[in-house]
Amino acid sequence: MVRAKPSPAKDRMVSLRTICAILAGVSMLSFGTLLLKLPLRLSYRLYIQDLPAHPTVFNSQSYIQGPPTQSFRDNLRDDTKYITSWTSAGWTNDVMTYGNLIYLALITERIPILPKFLSSHIDTSAAPFPFGEVIDVPRLSQAIGIPLLEWHEVKDSESQVLDDLGCWSVWETVQQHEQNPQPRGSPSLSRLKLDISWTQTPDWVKLTAPDQRDSHASFWSLAALGFPEARNNSLGLKNHPSPQHQVSLPPDDHLLCFDYLYYVSAYHTWEWELDYSPAWRFVGQHMRWNTTIERIADEHARRAMRVLVDEPTPPYISIHVRHGDFGNQCRGVPLDQCFASLSVIARRVSEVQEELWTQKGIEVTQVIMTSDESAPEWWLEVRALGWTWVDYAAERTEEIYGKWHPVFIDAIIQSNAAGFVGTRGSTMSTLASRRVQAWRGGPIRTVQWGRLGADDH
Known part of the structure; x- marks a missing residue:
């Protein structure tokens, strides 16, 4: 049996239907793909903008x-x-x-x-x-x-x-x-x-x-x-x-x-x-900061970095070095060998600076030190590195705001940094690291200590 050859008009109709079906399928596929991607994009946008996860305002x-x-x-x-x-x-x-x-x-x-x-x-x-x-x-x-x-x-x-x-x-x-x-x-x-x-x-x-x-x-x-x-x-x-x-x-x-x-x-x-x-x-x-106390911390940080009144707060790297009671964990190792030297910490700061530049295109030169170290010569070495810190005595912080505020301000300055370098085993460093990563998307480093060369890498 010889098959009848389809007419050109019918052939064009079939072709048109085929094209429409294909286009409809592509559209549905694209729409479906969009639906799959939409929640991810929305959640990413919400995360970046840090909008509340719940619209309810509780009294x-x-x-x-x-x-x-x-x-x-x-x-x-x-x-x-x-x-x-x-x-x-x-x-x-x-x-x-x-x-x-x-x-x-x-x-x-x-x-x-x-x-x-x-x-x-x-x-x-x-x-x-x-x-x-x-x-x-x-x-x-x-x-x-x-x-x-x-x-x-x-x-x-x-x-x-x-x-x-x-x-x-x-x-x-x-x-x-x-x-x-x-x-x-x-x-x-x-x-x-x-x-x-x-x-x-x-x-x-x-x-x-x-x-x-x-x-x-x-x-x-x-x-x-x-x-x-x-x-x-x-x-x-x-x-x-x-x-x-x-x-x-x-x-x-x-x-x-x-x-x-x-x-x-x-x-x-x-x-x-x-x-x-x-x-x-x-x-x-x-658990974000109360806006009043965050403003006070920002003012302290700006004065430490000598920022002019009409200039925005520049991006900076914060450091937390804990010594104090950590000396009890040195188990006979001399403190100058147990605690990481400032040159070791400076290497970590350089790593954070490089990551901020390569990943975000941000050149960060300001570095703020927070520490419980009390030796004046140690702080002179910090100054020699070109870093700064908040002088709470000169600021009269306790006198003006109370004895709690130096601790609060240190924590806020740490968390508001573009990048952070902390001390292994310190919960203050742990929380600062978490905050800088989550709130700023910033790079972090943790300095190892306890023996000479503990942070070699």
Whole structure:
């Protein structure tokens, strides 16, 4: 059978249909590809512009009954659950502790109540400093999608009412290698007029193996105690009556509380040093500075760099060199061999400068040193390198702003740099590194120390 030859008109119609089908397919494919790429592009843009992840603006006062009350319980809402903890370490460690507390609030669906920072590593005569006067609480709250409260919003700071409260002791559990482990107290408890009855947490909250001498607990094991099953199954564990009223109370469910949350991780110890750290990713990176204190820090940095009034703040590299108590870790090695020399640190600064130039096209010549080193000759060497620092005595910073501010200003100057060079093992360097990477997209380096040549590479 001979096939009929298609007519030219029909042939053109088929060709036209084919072309239309192909074009439609290409369009759909392109549209589909765009849809796949769009969320990534949008999320990237949001990240770069640092817009809040949640559009909701929280009024923290809506989550308590009203103004601060004499007893904290009178100000808690019956339809809301809360979580709190306290600190007893240096300020940077306390920032990380509150980051852990807020992350635990996220995964337990509770509202965190944050105490003031304590001046244990600054000057014990310095008054506690409110969290919200150094960290931008509305911005943090909006970014993470939950409200945050501070203790002075809940309970009157001048109250003389001693409140009974049952809480979990994590420290007693993770310190089992000690002869007589006890709950970890905090000066905040007496300031807040809280009489705590501690219940030891179960052994399974420990992150590492029982025979490992480590103090870390697991986020999700602690979170489990904020829910009925794990809580009810653990109520029979060792309990300590409160020190003043001598009452034995089970851990409170309305206000879930733990003695100490610095040593808490999801998977690995010292997790804030690791890039996947959930406490950093979901909370820490959103703990931006209060704008008032950031402005004060910028003014200090500008004067240190001798920036003219009508000129913008130039990009700079910040350094954090921690000596001080780190000398106790030198184990007999002379300090001039244990700590990295300034020439070693200068090599790291050069690496950061080169990376800023090759990757961003930014030439950075300004370098600001922050350190607890007290030897005048060491600072003369810093000056000889062409670097600068904030002279807090000449600035009269403590006299004008208070004893907390030099520490705050150092941290802000570190974080606002285009690149950063820090000290291995220092939590202040860890947080500065995280901030420069996340907030500025800047290169970082960590200087090794402990023996001569430790940072050779």
